[in-house]
Amino acid sequence: xxxxxxxYLGAGLACLGMGLAAIGVxxxxxxxxxxxxxxxxxxxxxxxxxxxxxALAEGLGIFCFVVALVxxxxx
Numbered sequence: 001x002x003x004x005x006x007x008y009l010g011a012g013l014a015c016l017g018m019g020l021a022a023i024g025v026x027x028x029x030x031x032x033x034x035x036x037x038x039x040x041x042x043x044x045x046x047x048x049x050x051x052x053x054x055a056l057a058e059g060l061g062i063f064c065f066v067v068a069l070v071x072x073x074x075x
Contacts, residue, residue, distance in 0.1 A: 007071055014068040021061025028053045 032050040036043035 007075060011068040011071040014064050014071060017064030017067075018061045021057050021064065024057040024060075025054045028057065 028050055032043075032046060035046065
């Protein structure tokens with residue numbers, strides 16, 4: 001396999017993590033909203049945890065983006 005093609009293939013696979021992180025953030029807030037509508041009194045206590053989960057998922061997506069950039073332009 002051509003090294004340039006392998007580099008592009010690896011960067012493309014790393015970019016899948018960004019899309020999956022976006023799906024994860026949507027799932028976190030969708031489930032939070034569903035739970036908040038069922039029990040509004042408990043929503044305030046869980047709001048911070050929803051943001052922590054979203055920040056961790058977004059951090060993973062940004063890490064995947066950095067890996068893709070490294071594969072494309074550094075190696």
